[in-house]
Amino acid sequence: MTSDVTAADWAVRQVASVRDDPAGRMALMERCYYGPFGTAPQHLPFRRAAMSFMRWQLRRGVLQPGFADRPGSPWWRAVNERILRDGCEAVGLSGGLPGRSSSPSVHHWLSFVHYPTARAWYRAHNGSVVAGYLGHRDLAEAETEAERFFMNVVLCRVLYSHALVAAPGLSLGRLRPLAPFLGDPRLGMAGVFLQLSRVLPDEYPLRDSVRTYLRGEVGFGRLVDFGVIVPRLQRLYEWSAHELAAPGLLDCVRDGSLVYAWPYEDRNVWQPPETFAVRLARRALPAEGRARQGR
Numbered sequence: 001m002t003s004d005v006t007a008a009d010w011a012v013r014q015v016a017s018v019r020d021d022p023a024g025r026m027a028l029m030e031r032c033y034y035g036p037f038g039t040a041p042q043h044l045p046f047r048r049a050a051m052s053f054m055r056w057q058l059r060r061g062v063l064q065p066g067f068a069d070r071p072g073s074p075w076w077r078a079v080n081e082r083i084l085r086d087g088c089e090a091v092g093l094s095g096g097l098p099g100r101s102s103s104p105s106v107h108h109w110l111s112f113v114h115y116p117t118a119r120a121w122y123r124a125h126n127g128s129v130v131a132g133y134l135g136h137r138d139l140a141e142a143e144t145e146a147e148r149f150f151m152n153v154v155l156c157r158v159l160y161s162h163a164l165v166a167a168p169g170l171s172l173g174r175l176r177p178l179a180p181f182l183g184d185p186r187l188g189m190a191g192v193f194l195q196l197s198r199v200l201p202d203e204y205p206l207r208d209s210v211r212t213y214l215r216g217e218v219g220f221g222r223l224v225d226f227g228v229i230v231p232r233l234q235r236l237y238e239w240s241a242h243e244l245a246a247p248g249l250l251d252c253v254r255d256g257s258l259v260y261a262w263p264y265e266d267r268n269v270w271q272p273p274e275t276f277a278v279r280l281a282r283r284a285l286p287a288e289g290r291a292r293q294g295r
Contacts (some may be wrong), residue, residue: 006099007092008106014088020065022072023079028055032087035113036095043113046121049161049185054080059202071286073147073204075139079132086128104245105131118184122162125185127244129158133260134248135195140261146206146213149269152258159240160229161185167239170232173285210269226272229279233258233270235287 012257018024034040057063063080064072082105089102090109103109105127112120127229133140133155140151160171164183168176171183181187200206200213229236237253240246252260257267274276 005097007089008099008102010092010097011085011088015085019081020067021060022063025084026051026062028071028084029054029087032084034090042116043079046116046118047111047287050125057289058198060204061202062204066282070204073143075136075143075147075151076204078136078139082132082135083125083128086124086131090124104205105132108244118165118180118186119162121185122183123244126158126240127246128247130179130240130244130246131156134179134246134254137261143261144205144207146208146210147204148261149210150200150206150213151262152252152262154227155252155260156233156236156258157225160232161234162243163236163239164217166243170235170239172288175285186200214269214273222273222275223277223281227278228285230256230272231272231282231287248279 014028018028029050030047033043033050035043057076057080061068061070062073064070066072066074073123078285086103086105089106090113091108093099093101093106094113101110105124108120108127109125112124119206133151139150143151163171164179168179172179206213210234233253236254237249241249252258254264255267257264257270258265
């Protein structure tokens with residue numbers, strides 16, 4: 001690092017250097033967790049969930065450059081760049097480069113740098129994710145129907161994982177004592193909530209219909225999505241918008257249905273399937289009222 005550039009400019013340069021190199025993007029994200037001086041033992045454990053999700057993106061090929069034999073996704077690439085840029089800027093600022101946080105999401109990353117807790121990590125990571133989503137809705141609209149559907153699934157899962165740690169009553173109801181353990185990004189369980197490999201093939205773009213992929217979602221993923229998260233969607237997004245200081249997030253949900261680059265008229269896809277396991281989950285873990293959602 002040199003002090004003749006601001007942290008924001010330095011971050012832009014770092015991201016530009018790996019823009020067309022998917023493996024380089026992954027290496028850059030990992031370096032961010034080592035901090036500006038190459039040693040950050042308190043921060044390193046938090047890379048687990050982030051790197052797991054990055055590996056899934058690499059396997060699907062969504063981060064491939066546009067000139068590749070199988071081009072990647074302009075939307076996935078843009079959202080990934082936002083996370084990388086925010087993380088790099090926070091590293092630059094904490095390492096002594098001049099400037100102020102260029103966005104609220106960078107400020108969240110700096111808070112995590114100074115106080116590395118699970119809640120701080122989620123606020124930083126999800127703040128960048130949401131900023132990427134909101135900033136690139138036009139790119140999302142150009143994706144296939146199935147891809148847009150799973151963009152919504154990914155978003156609600158990362159928000160729910162955050163709520164497990166920071167709002168256990170909202171996320172898990174009567175089982176709230178288990179929530180922080182299940183959502184901790186330093187542990188393996190958090191990766192389960194972000195894992196879509198059992199539903200989606202490792203390829204891009206998705207060519208089959210949404211219904212085809214939904215029929216392939218069995219077991220834990222279906223149980224979590226339709227039995228636990230869907231009944232909480234509206235309150236989850238309201239809580240997340242406040243927690244992340246991102247009011248635009250409220251435009252991604254309507255009457256309990258997800259509408260990010262998705263028409264409200266097609267909200268039937270969010271209706272839970274009539275299976276015994278899903279019905280049992282909804283009865284065992286009913287969504288709680290607003291007054292208790294953060295407890």
